[in-house]
Amino acid sequence: MSHSRPRIDTAGRRARLGRRHLLAPACRAARPEEVADALVALHATDAATVHLAACARLAVPDPAEVERALYDDHTLVRLLAMRRTLFAVGADLAPVASSSTGRAIAAKERAGLVGWLAKGVGWDERRLAAVEEKTLAALAARGTATAAELTEDVPALRESVVVSPGKPYEATVAVSSRLLRVLAAEGRVRRGRPRGGWTSSSFRWTPGTAFAELAAPPAAEARAALARRWLAAYGPATVEDLKWWTGWTLTDTRRAVAATDAVEVTLDDGTTGLALPDDLGPAPEPEPWAALLPALDPTAMGWKARDWYLDPDHVPHLFDRSGNIGPTVWWNGRIIGGWAQRPDGEIVWRLLSGDGGGEAAAAVTAEAERLAAWVGPVRITPRFRTPLERELSGRR
Structure with a gap:
């Protein structure tokens, strides 16, 4: 006897999104650690995104709470992981993220650094190791330091390399920036509290704990664990969605999925999705909700195939040329516009869709006021500018 494949429609996916991503008001969290766990990982390439993404989902938004988790309690850990992107993850997930993706990325980063230094300043691996040892010793002595302070102690860090010479995008890159990036990827140093406010990416550095020393599971086991966590937060979704989100090979992605006991389901567009066995039933609809999410928000960047929550006609307005999404306005699980400061x-926004009518406009207005209230005097400029954000902000 044949069994039909379970079907999960778009309405069910949007209902899951509103609840699981803590966007419906009744689902908001008390602590940023809960937000990171719900979303698996918070994008951290843009320092402001971590705070904006967390506070959008907190019952009482407070960037000081995010700073506590990052810099005082270390319950959120920044690491270079999925898609060679900087993320902030819960401390319990850091070994899993490191073993599943971070270690391989760190190895590639180190190989790239060795080649870059050999070509750019003539360093061999022995010279690099000596400079790293001095850098780590200087950091240990200071306890915390900026890159500039470390170059005072280790003059070799001041050397620089001209990249893309003769090109319009030619740039001079300091050895310190590349070297610290690799040490951070390996967990040997950690990004500490930044200079300035929470929107700053000018970090102080502190000694770190190598992820190799943590009780991390083997890579295959870690990939299965990460896939399970991701499906619980973002499922139903496709193998291609997970492959894109993690940056894994197709083979590794399929093996990880197989270890989760995920069930194949049919999505509204006819494609085959995956859901965990306990996630096949109807999803209760949350109350109507609106959200103003930041550039590179984990929800907006959660899937490769986005048509179920994003009108393809809106992509040119909301994304930059590299595929980075800007600030977005959401209504009941769908992107309907963008916003800027x-x-x-002043927080300003524009709807690109008439979805929700007056009810949506009123809810978005309330969310804009809520955002403005906790942001206060802080000024936010996304690291990656998008056409609509530039237009709304008036800052080209």
Whole structure:
């Protein structure tokens, strides 16, 4: 006897998103650690995104709480992981993220650094190791330091390399920036509290604990664990979605999925999705909700195939040329516009879709006021600028 494949429609996916991503007001969290766990990982390439993404989902938004988790309690850990992107993850997930993706990326980063230094400043691996040893010793002595302070102690860090010479995008890159990036990828140093406020990416550095020393599971086991966590937060979704989100090979992705006991389901567009065995039933609809999410928000960047929550016609307005999404306005599990902050601090937004009518507009207005209230005097400029954000902010 044949059994039909379970079907999960778009409405069910959006209902799951509103609840599991803590966007419906009744589902908001008390602590940023809960937000990171719900979303698996918070994008951290843009320092402001971690705070904006967390506070959008907190019942009482407070960037000081995010700073506590990152810099005081270390319950959130920044690491270079999925898709060679910087993420902030819960401390319990850090060994899993490191073993499943981070270690391989760190190895590639180190190989790239060795080649870059050999070509750019003539260093061999022995010279690099000596400079690293001095850098780590200087950091240990200081306890915390900026890159500039470390170059005072280790003059070799001041050397620089011209990249893409003769090109319009030619740039001079300091050895310190590449070297510290690799040490951070290996867990030997950690990004500490930044200079300036929570929007700053000018970090102080502190000694770190190598992920190799943590009780990390083997790589295959870690990939299965990460896939299970991701499906619980983002499922139903496709193998291609997970492959894109992690940056794994197709073979590794399929093996990880097989270890989760995920069930094949049919999505509304006819494609085959995957869901955990306990996630096949109807999803209760949350109350109507609106959200203003930041550039590179984990929800907006959670899937490769986005048509079920993003009109393809809106992509040119909301993404930059490299595929980075800007600030977005959401209504009941669908992106309906974008927002920006003007130089005077005003939060402005524009709807690209009429979904929700007056109810949606009123809810978005309330969310904009909520955002402005906790952001206060802080000014936010996304690291990656998108056409609509530039237009709304008035800052080209």
